[in-house]
Amino acid sequence: MTKSKYVMHNISSGTDLKSGSSLLNKVFGYFSRPFLDTQRGVEWTYKEKVFFRFLFIFFVYFIIPVDPKFYGFLFQADWQESPFYNLLVLARYQPEFFPLQDAEGMPILGLASFKNWLVGVVLAVLGTLVWTLVDRERKEYFVLHQWLQILLRYKLAIVLFAYGVYKLFVLQIPYPSLSNLLTNYGDAFAWKVYYQTTGLSSTYVAILGFIEILAAVLFFFRRTVTWGAGLTIGYVGNIAVANAFYDIGELSLSTFLVLGASFLFALDIQKLYRLLIREEQVDFKRPNADFSKTNWSKVRLGSKGVVLGFFIVFLSLGFFESNKGFGSYKYPQSPGLANSYGVYDVKEFIVNGDTLPYSNTDPLRWQNVVFEKWATVSLKVNKEQIIDKSSADIYQKEDIDRNYELAGFSGRHYYHYEIDRENQVLNLYNKNRYHREDQFSLQYSRPTDSTIILNGSLNGRDSVKVLLERADKPYMLFEGRRKDSRL
Secondary structure (H helix, E strand, O other), rough: OOOEHHHHHHHHOHHHHHOOHHHHHHHHHHHEEEEHHOOOOOOHHHHHHHHHHHHHHHHHHHHHOOOOOHHHHHHHHHOOHHHHHHHHHHOOOOOOOOOEEEEOEOOHHHHHHHHOOOOOOOHHHHHHHHHHHHOOOOOOOHHHHHHHHHHHHHHHHHHHHHHHHHHHOOOOOOOOOOHHOOHHHHHHHHHOOOHHHHOOHHHHHHHHHHHHHHHHHHOOOHHHHHHHHHHHHHHHHHHHHHHOOOOOOOOHHHHHHHHHHHHHHHHEEEHHHHHHHOOOOOOOHHHHOOOOOOOOOHHHHHHHHHHHHHHHHHHHHHHHHOOOOOOOOOOOOOOOOOOOOOOEEEEEEEEEEEEEOOOOOOOOOOOOEOOOEEEEEEEEEEOOOOOOOOOOOOOOOHHHHOOOOOOEEEEEEEEEEEEEEOOOOOEEEEEOOOHHEEEEEEEOOOOOOEEEEEEEEEOOOOOOEEEEOOOOOOOOOHOOOOOOOOO
């Protein structure tokens, strides 16, 4: 068997593109032209032109902002407070004539998340009808086809780079908090299970981000578009499946990325088939419109400069954001009580002088307490609560509003606290937006490094005294798998 040759030379005719297996010709049929690299001057069929018009309008609908909300956010956002998050929002823009989240901040899931696609389809159909009526003489859309490729490449590059940096610095899927690790598996929403299990390996999350950045860079250069498209289809296709089955949201955005990458990948699919399967000599050099003699060359060069500038600025902002506080804007930034981090057993729980025994059902008696590295304390207590169903993916300036650690969870109650060190008082505020009235203050003392005594009132009527003792318990997750561990 002889090896096929990878030949690079100029294409002199369009016949090379139409050769190949009869099976692929049947698959593409009459509508092959919009998905193939075409020659200038080669006349398209009527159906090919109509189909291209539809595709052009449909893709432009997602690429160029047509939703007034985009411009409202652009001019109203606080760019000094949260430039990284604001750029991320703009980068992942998709039309939102129908909301993508409900009133509680939970993503619209399933087929309902594609309502905005229906708007795009309707606009594309109407636009195609008008375009077909007023543009009957044109024989082909070679140059416009080139511009569509450029728009898609840069759009995909920006979105992939943004999410790549988001993951590279472990900002999107941070390492689980200690409270999260102590929450029962059955008390977590599906999306939180995915985030918690994925976030356990910060290195893995960073590698995922690197893959997205690599795909974005491949889209930036015309000669590597096919590689970037193939990588995106495989990688983002998997993300789209996870978004669907874990109820993560953003299913429409990830699906659009796969669709756009498929359009670009299909430009070489017949060539790849002939090279890899039929082992034929194939020319992989794509026809390219010559913009050098027109003012459009400046537009093209300027667009490339904008995308490159976005890469540099967003990468820098991601680096600086990751070095703030505890490494993710999803977690509070105020430091917690010094040397208090850990899980505490509630050794004594005294209410109005009566000692309450340990109980899994008592709505008043605490079962255990977790002090985080930041100013959050969580309680395991059998008290009713309304679950925060939001995706927790919105930037919040105040620590009490940063709800990633409790969103999608039940079973624990999370409190933000302020420390009055002069009087040794902790002022606690329930972080759950549905229970903000739950506030109280407790005096604290620390007889030993592993003991905390709390005194005060939980409801303004009953006095309470709580003795907490830090649990000296090793965790396999922290101990590691490659050294001896004992439980």
